[in-house]
Amino acid sequence: MAIRTAEILTIGEAAAASGVSAKMIRYYESVGLVRPATRTESNYRTYDGKAVETLRFVARARHLGFSMEEIGRLLALWQDRGRASADVKALAMSHIAELEARIAAMASMKATLEHLVDRCHGDDRPDCPIIDGIAAGNGCH
Amino acid sequence: MAIRTAEILTIGEAAAASGVSAKMIRYYESVGLVRPATRTESNYRTYDGKAVETLRFVARARHLGFSMEEIGRLLALWQDRGRASADVKALAMSHIAELEARIAAMASMKATLEHLVDRCHGDDRPDCPIIDGIAAGNGCH
């Protein structure tokens, strides 16, 4: 059996330490987002401080809404000491734009619905501007 | 061969008329969201005015961000002449709340990213508060 010191974590420990589930760690590895983990003689994945740090980076980027594809690019930039900060900024700004677009789309849905909801009595009668609005396509700005 | 008048549409025509792709019409049917289409003798799906209207209803509801499960309930309410408008209103309001939650989550991501982007020079040097922020977990409110 391999010797495991306090610095070398199993996947479960790395999951707890990084905030990424063991399942997702394996998945990230399988799709090449992160380097394959080192293994013990008995085929267990092992994670050192650097590997855990990388996983935490991924978790935070996910938390900011970056797609895995974008995170791949972010990781490359992170590990590239010769990177230009302009490249990072461009990636971040394009993601902000995407977030804005999605926010705007949902805000528009919300506005339309609120418009309809405001007109609905919400009682026990069948009369309903919401249903009518959806059926007729009115009420959509 | 069956006789097809101008009122009876093929799936492609119904798709064009409703804004739902033929692919999705078949899918909606397969999962029971809409009633199975009538068929010609040669097994082609046919759509009359009412069926197309239903598809348009689905398209509009999707456009408002309702999930298919919610649309199923909306369709039932739409077709139920004894419905209480309160039920429709509750469904709409719960969807508004969900939209709000998703908007808030994305707005928070956007704010964090904007905060980081503002601090990034965006030049050809590697120094980058964005990358550092993601790596360190700072900059997240």
Next chain:
DNA sequence: CCTTGACCTTCCCATGATGGCAACCCCATC
């Protein structure tokens, strides 16, 4: 009448990111 092209049919696969389950292996502890 037969070809051609457009359209229909079903079935399978893929997406993105994640969870669940099954079968099996390994390690530490009692």
Next chain:
DNA sequence: GATGGGGTTGCCATCATGGGAAGGTCAAGG
């Protein structure tokens, strides 16, 4: 040495959608 907890792989499911293959059908035109 048994036991329990956690590792390994692999497959399936989600949600809504698109793509494509293989084969049947229809309408128009030579």
